[in-house]
Amino acid sequence: ADTTVYRASTTAPVNIAVVKYWGKRDPKLNLPTNSSLSVTLSQADLRTLTTASCAAAFGGDSLTLNGELSDISGARTQACFRELRARRAALEAADPSLPKLSAMGLKLVSENNFPTAAGLASSAAGFAALVQAIANLYELPDTPAQLSIVARQGSGSACRSLFGGYVAWRMGDKEDGSDSMADLVAPASHWPNMRALILVVSAAKKGVSSTSGMQQTVATSGLFQQRIANIVPANMATMEEAIQRRDFAKFAEVTMRESNSFHACCADTYPPIFYMNDISKAAIRAVESINAKAGKTIAAYTFDAGPNCVVYYLDEEAPTVLGAFSGVLGGVTGWKEGSAGVKSSVRLEE
Numbered sequence: 001a002d003t004t005v006y007r008a009s010t011t012a013p014v015n016i017a018v019v020k021y022w023g024k025r026d027p028k029l030n031l032p033t034n035s036s037l038s039v040t041l042s043q044a045d046l047r048t049l050t051t052a053s054c055a056a057a058f059g060g061d062s063l064t065l066n067g068e069l070s071d072i073s074g075a076r077t078q079a080c081f082r083e084l085r086a087r088r089a090a091l092e093a094a095d096p097s098l099p100k101l102s103a104m105g106l107k108l109v110s111e112n113n114f115p116t117a118a119g120l121a122s123s124a125a126g127f128a129a130l131v132q133a134i135a136n137l138y139e140l141p142d143t144p145a146q147l148s149i150v151a152r153q154g155s156g157s158a159c160r161s162l163f164g165g166y167v168a169w170r171m172g173d174k175e176d177g178s179d180s181m182a183d184l185v186a187p188a189s190h191w192p193n194m195r196a197l198i199l200v201v202s203a204a205k206k207g208v209s210s211t212s213g214m215q216q217t218v219a220t221s222g223l224f225q226q227r228i229a230n231i232v233p234a235n236m237a238t239m240e241e242a243i244q245r246r247d248f249a250k251f252a253e254v255t256m257r258e259s260n261s262f263h264a265c266c267a268d269t270y271p272p273i274f275y276m277n278d279i280s281k282a283a284i285r286a287v288e289s290i291n292a293k294a295g296k297t298i299a300a301y302t303f304d305a306g307p308n309c310v311v312y313y314l315d316e317e318a319p320t321v322l323g324a325f326s327g328v329l330g331g332v333t334g335w336k337e338g339s340a341g342v343k344s345s346v347r348l349e350e
């Protein structure tokens with residue numbers, strides 16, 4: 001009998017969207033109502049590390065997240081396991097000399113180097129790492145784009161964490177989701193002075209989950225219909241061009257308009273959903289005042305399904321941007337400058 005324990009590890013980064021994914025046209029397959037685009041943050045600051053192992057002696061599947069056993073019975077996690085096992089089983093059928101890993105229990109151990117419940121897109125890094133770790137364990141020949149189709153079924157935004165740099169998630173139009181996948185717009189090296197400042201306004205778990213927030217928005221917001229028909233397609237095109245040209249002012253304008261449009265749709269649902277709080281709004285005002293003082297756009301804010309703020313800026317403007325934040329939002333404890341890399345992170349806790 002095969003007594004080997006097979007094992008593989010990987011890390012996956014967090015991504016923060018500058019054109020937002022908000023709305024599912026198929027909730028089961030996580031097919032979106034619109035394409036989206038994100039910037040992948042440095043793994044030196046935010047990442048999930050996952051080890052996948054399997055052995056004939058392992059009973060069932062399990063996932064330990066930050067030292068605690070996690071529920072894996074959900075349809076999304078099960079879909080990822082099923083898809084990856086099917087791919088491995090196909091390899092085993094084609095080559096009978098391969099060990100039958102697809103028939104063994106899977107043990108996953110996952111560790112975030114940032115607070116899981118802080119609303120910092122932990123599900124994106126989490127599912128991307130889970131899928132990549134199992135793909136490594138199974139020695140699958142799939143490309144990152146092909147694996148992004150699997151990760152998408154775990155959490156939509158996770159499909160964008162299979163790549164570094166500037167990443168688009170093309171919504172696709174097939175019913176089976178086989179063309180709804182991530183695509184590299186530009187590597188991080190294309191625009192190496194891009195930075196992201198993370199303002200952790202609250203580390204509390206978000207009030208309305210992205211799944212139910214999206215469901216309510218699709219069902220009740222009229223503004224949302226306008227967003228997916230006209231606003232997002234235009235913003236995707238402008239954003240891709242801004243990235244290709246390294247045009248920060250354009251990049252920043254679309255980023256801020258996108259955040260505003262997404263939160264306006266949330267406010268337009270019935271009943272309304274509010275993710276930003278008063279501190280979030282103070283951060284918006286701070287970015288506006290930074291840009292007004294500079295006489296040009298040097299900082300851009302964006303918010304996801306929670307109150308935390310991400311500010312994009314270029315490294316050469318770091319003294320101005322970081323300095324302004326310490327002034328405007330000063331007196332708040334918890335400042336900590338992160339390591340250099342694709343980003344520099346500063347945390348600000350309430």
Ligand code: PMV
Pocket residue numbers: 016017019020021022036121123124155156157158210211304305
């Ligand atoms: O992947 P989910 O289901 O957690 O949804 C993410 C939604 C936003 O973070 C608000 C936007 C995005 O594109 O990441």
